Amino acid sequence: MADPLWINASGGAPAYAANEMRQAMALALMYDGRNLGGRAGVRPGGTQLKTELSGSTITVRTGICLIDPALSTAQGPYWVALPADETHTLSAAHATNPRKDRVVIRVYDHDEDSSGLRLARSEYIVGTPSPTPSAPAVPAGAMLLADIDVPQSGGGSAVVTDRRQFTASNGGIVPVSAAGDISASVAGRYRHRLDTNQLERDTGSEWIPIAPLVRRKANDEAISNNTTLHNDTELFITVADPNTVWSLDVFLRVLSHPNADIKLKWSVPSGTVITWLDVNTSRTELRETDTLTVQTTGPAENISLRGTVSVGATPGAIRLQWAQSASNAGVTAVQALSWMQMQRLP
Structure with missing residues (x-):
């Protein structure tokens, strides 16, 4: 009593x-x-x-x-x-x-x-x-x-x-410095990951992000006479949790000389697999090792990419890479207001 x-x-x-x-x-x-x-x-x-x-x-x-x-x-x-x-x-x-x-x-x-x-x-x-x-x-x-x-x-x-x-x-949201600060064991709890700025929900067996991870490009980035793939300075998302699966969506505002075109590829941690495609032009599935060439007409145009990211035992940054497909003195640029988004899947 x-x-x-x-x-x-x-x-x-x-x-x-x-x-x-x-x-x-x-x-x-x-x-x-x-x-x-x-x-x-x-x-x-x-x-x-x-x-x-x-x-x-x-x-x-x-x-x-x-x-x-x-x-x-x-x-x-x-x-x-x-x-x-x-x-x-x-x-x-x-x-x-x-x-x-x-x-x-x-x-x-x-x-x-x-x-x-x-x-x-x-x-x-x-x-x-x-x-x-x-x-x-x-x-x-x-x-x-x-x-x-x-x-x-x-x-x-x-x-x-x-x-x-x-x-x-x-019922509150507890801030944590890293994934190991509080284990998943009680369904319905929430935590804010200070290391990744993610809001996550405890399912009772694992922590699942509530909102997608989003990166928006704040500045135009331009190259010319360059066919060497490089990491975009802003379009990357760092995944902190190993052995997880994510959806991937990318919207690019591209300006490129019609004789240069643009080629795209991904840089990923060891063991990560990406299956992806260009929504606008192809149904052919690509992998993280593949390079996609997109023909450009000169004026600003949009490219939409979609795929699935399977992170292996080593998490890290999922980075978009790009370059001119053919070297040209004209400018090839990925412009501000381009963005990429990843959402953790169950």
Whole structure:
């Protein structure tokens, strides 16, 4: 039996324990695998709980976060506010070996961890010097904020790497730095990939982009007397996820001398396969190794390409290449407002 929140007491009941309150307030949090927990992380925005280094002074900025220690099945998560910047002193460099240090924010609750404390604070953890150093483990009840790589004495300055993960409310969109920041396991969750600027939905088994990836050409690009294929400076899309399949659509505004024409090809990562065609002139299927020559009449004209991209084990950039088909002093140009678009397929 449980006490629902916000019921007046009569004769001293119900009486709420702190953990009971934390459990019930997890309703507002993004689910992350624990029925009575929530996704740990920093609230997005500003410099919340960001670690900065100036000389030997480590500063952890003010901010708000959620910590879910999960020391027991019943332990509820903690809403934590750091009301003032906290500072630590960087440990001196080792004479001969580099070191990896860490900065965390940690909750202590004697009722759960027998620590004798009831507080939250940032902590600086000094690693062990080694020719190939490893970062120290994150303690129970703590969340990683940053790594600090400390070179050996005389080897240069220490470098801070931001390791904050972010959280969001239940039903919200959580920002993530990379694909591995949150695994696909709960259908209906959403994340914003900061590395690819993609919005993705959790299907329960994988993350699927909601919107297509689009690149628009902002400037005209022109060549002459040149039949060597080159990468278009703007028409490329970088795919971050291996072993995925995408639709491909391209719209080109082309200006070329009728004696030069234009040829098109793709540059792709190893293992990627493209099947594509020129929608306007051909039903013949081409592959990523094929070159398409399009005859031009002189005035500006449009070329539409369509296809499917199968990315292999090595993701990367899908780049349009082009050149004159026959060398000519006249200008061949791919003009502004050309674009390419890729949409992840199930």
